[in-house]
Structures are given as structure tokens and as C-alpha cells.
Amino acid sequence: MAITTAKAGLPPGSLVHVGAVKTDRPEITLIAYDEGGIEEKRFASIVESREYKPAHGRLWLNVHGLQDAEILGEIGRRFQLHPLVLEDILNTHQRPKIEDYGSYLYCVLRVFEYDPASRTLSSDQLSVVLGESFVLTFQERRTGIFEPIRERLRTPHAPLLKRGTDYLAYTLLDAVIDRYFVVVDQLGDTAEQLEDEALASPTPALLRTINLVKHDTQLLRRAIWPLREVLNGLLRGESTFFQPETRLYLRDIYDHTIHVIETLDAVRELLGDLMDIYLSAVSNRLNVEVRILTVLTTLFLPATLITGIFGMNFERMPLIADGQGFYVALAMMAGVAAAMAAAFWRRNWLRL
Numbered sequence: 001m002a003i004t005t006a007k008a009g010l011p012p013g014s015l016v017h018v019g020a021v022k023t024d025r026p027e028i029t030l031i032a033y034d035e036g037g038i039e040e041k042r043f044a045s046i047v048e049s050r051e052y053k054p055a056h057g058r059l060w061l062n063v064h065g066l067q068d069a070e071i072l073g074e075i076g077r078r079f080q081l082h083p084l085v086l087e088d089i090l091n092t093h094q095r096p097k098i099e100d101y102g103s104y105l106y107c108v109l110r111v112f113e114y115d116p117a118s119r120t121l122s123s124d125q126l127s128v129v130l131g132e133s134f135v136l137t138f139q140e141r142r143t144g145i146f147e148p149i150r151e152r153l154r155t156p157h158a159p160l161l162k163r164g165t166d167y168l169a170y171t172l173l174d175a176v177i178d179r180y181f182v183v184v185d186q187l188g189d190t191a192e193q194l195e196d197e198a199l200a201s202p203t204p205a206l207l208r209t210i211n212l213v214k215h216d217t218q219l220l221r222r223a224i225w226p227l228r229e230v231l232n233g234l235l236r237g238e239s240t241f242f243q244p245e246t247r248l249y250l251r252d253i254y255d256h257t258i259h260v261i262e263t264l265d266a267v268r269e270l271l272g273d274l275m276d277i278y279l280s281a282v283s284n285r286l287n288v289e290v291r292i293l294t295v296l297t298t299l300f301l302p303a304t305l306i307t308g309i310f311g312m313n314f315e316r317m318p319l320i321a322d323g324q325g326f327y328v329a330l331a332m333m334a335g336v337a338a339a340m341a342a343a344f345w346r347r348n349w350l351r352l
Contacts, residue, residue: 016069017068019092019093019125019140023141026064026066026067027063027142031059032060033060038056058134058164059133059134059135060135061134061135061136063075063137063138064142072086072089072090072138075136081104088108088127092140094127095222096109096223097226104130105129105241107127107169110124110126111123111145112180114182116190121187124139130166135165135169135172146172166243167246170250177256180224181260181263184263187264188267194210194213195274198274198277202282206278207278210275214268214271214272218268221261224260228258228261231253234247295349302336303333303337306333310329
């Protein structure tokens with residue numbers, strides 16, 4: 001609904017942010033690097049960035065926060081990005097894809113974070129633009145996923161400084177896929193915890209949690225599955241932006257993607273089995289409760305029988321005139337019930 005409302009009636013290429021605003025204000029950071037070293041710069045405004053002259057040949061520009069279309073428009077003019085690329089960057093509901101625009105490569109993928117405590121999955125869109133001497137990354141908010149890469153760039157004489165921007169783009173993709181491994185492992189741990197809970201105490205709240213986690217795994221799979229095709233296209237040599245030596249590393253993250261998908265499918269199967277386990281546990285608990293109620297009802301049957309016999313309207317009946325008759329009848333009821341209860345206990349009919 002948000003997509004159609006925000007974009008209704010506008011021509012293609014219109015710069016309108018679509019999606020949730022996840023930062024107070026956009027943050028722009030630039031890393032200029034080459035074999036000679038590295039220089040980092042943080043810009044408070046787009047006007048301040050116009051006066052900056054990089055001292056190194058390769059650029060990595062990162063933007064946190066996509067709500068300001070003016071900033072995206074300025075970046076698009078400087079790096080000569082197509083309006084449709086800027087439109088896709090601002091629309092945070094894109095599916096993973098890769099597009100070749102001749103002078104640069106545009107890639108969209110999603111970054112996930114999972115909170116085991118609340119059992120919630122969050123998703124952010126990541127857009128990567130790879131050019132001959134620059135890499136542009138656009139994130140909805142600060143996640144810290146690329147901080148290890150920045151630390152590697154800050155290391156003197158780091159191998160990453162000597163390689164081209166295609167290797168930096170590979171490193172960014174590798175960091176995202178490594179995060180997938182963490183999220184899938186956390187989902188697997190949650191599924192195992194839910195399995196233990198389903199066996200111990202199946203409740204309607206547990207069923208809702210199982211359905212939510214199952215929905216999260218489906219959402220994650222829908223984001224990872226197209227990424228496999230994206231990497232497969234890069235490996236086939238459809239793009240000239242990645243050098244042959246870098247494609248060897250792309251093959252590695254392609255294998256990692258397949259591994260993530262297989263692990264995620266195993267988690268999905270476990271969650272599917274959890275539904276059967278939950279229903280079986282509920283059915284078993286219901287059977288136990290019905291058995292307990294049946295046994296308790298059976299224990300009262302002798303008392304009902306004795307009461308019915310002594311309640312018949314005959315003038316002459318045993319113990320009618322006896323002063324202790326009432327207590328004898330109660331003792332008979334209690335004795336028969338106790339004997340039956342002992343027999344049922346030995347047969348484990350009274351145990352949960």
C-alpha cells in the first residue's frame with residue numbers, strides 16, 4: 001500500500017523515498033584509498049562534500065539513511081547514475097537483483113538481523129553501485145556489518161588497499177552472506193528451543209511463536225534465493241567489472257550462499273515438523289486429561305450404585321434400622337473407591 005500511495009501518478013525515475021525512516025538524519029562517509037594509504041571523511045551536509053577533493057584514486061562512499069532525496073540526487077549527478085537506479089535505491093522494497101548500466105554495476109540485496117531474546121527478524125535494504133574506481137553503498141540505517149572491512153582498510157599496507165574496487169565489492173557481499181550464516185544459526189537454535197517447549201508444554205502462545213519464526217524463515221529464503229542467481233550471473237562472466245582473479249572469490253561466496261540456503265531449508269523442515277509435534281503433544285495431553293476424568297468418574301460409580309440401592313423405597317432393607325447404617329454405607333463407598341484407585345494407580349492410569 002505504501003508503494004502505490006507514494007509513487008502513484010509520478011513519472012518513472014521520480015526520487016521519492018518509499019519505506020520506513022530508520023535514521024534521524026542521513027550520514028555520509030567517504031573512504032578514499034589506494035596503495036599509498038587511506039583517508040576517511042564524514043560529511044554533515046551535501047554542500048560540505050562539494051568542496052572535498054579526494055587524495056587517493058579509489059572511493060568508497062557510504063550513506064546511512066535514505067529519506068533525503070536531495071542527497072541521492074546529488075550523488076547521482078556526481079557519479080552519473082541513471083534516474084531508475086536512484087529510484088530503486090529510494091524504494092526499500094526491492095527484491096535482490098543485479099543490473100549492468102555499462103559504466104557501472106548496480107546490485108540490490110537485503111541485510112538481516114535476528115534478536116534471539118524477542119525472536120524477531122529485522123530486514124534492511126542494501127544497494128551497491130560498482131564503478132571502475134568507486135563503490136557506493138546505500139543503507140537504511142547503521143548496522144555495523146561493514147565495520148570490520150573499514151578496520152581492514154585502516155591497517156597499514158593491507159592487501160585490500162592494493163586491490164581494485166571490484167575486490168572491495170566482493171568483500172562487502174561476503175560480509176552480508178557471513179551475516180546470513182549468523183542469522184540462520186540463530187533461527188536454528190530458536191527452532192530447537194521451540195521443539196523442547198512443544199514437547200514440554202504446548203500452548204497457543206507457542207503455536208503463534210512457531211508460525212512467526214516460520215514466517216521469518218520464509219522471508220529470509222525469499223531474499224537469499226534470488227541472490228544465488230545474481231552471483232551465478234557474475235560467475236558466468238556476464239559483467240566485466242569483476243576481474244578473473246576476483247571471480248574466484250565470487251565462486252566461494254556462491255558456495256556459501258548455497259550452503260546458507262540448504263541450512264535454511266533444514267530449519268524450515270524442522271519448523272514444519274514442529275507443527276506436527278505440537279499437534280501430537282496437544283492430542284496426547286488431551287487424551288491424558290480425558291483418561292484422568294474417566295478414571296475419576298469411574299471411582300464415583302460404586303458410590304452412586306450404593307446410594308441408589310439404599311435410596312429404593314422398600315419397607316424392609318438391610319441396615320435401614322441400624323444406627324450405624326449410614327456410616328457403614330459411607331465406609332463401603334470409600335473402601336470400594338480406594339481399592340479401585342489403588343488398582344488404577346498400579347496401572348499408571350492416574351499419572352500424567
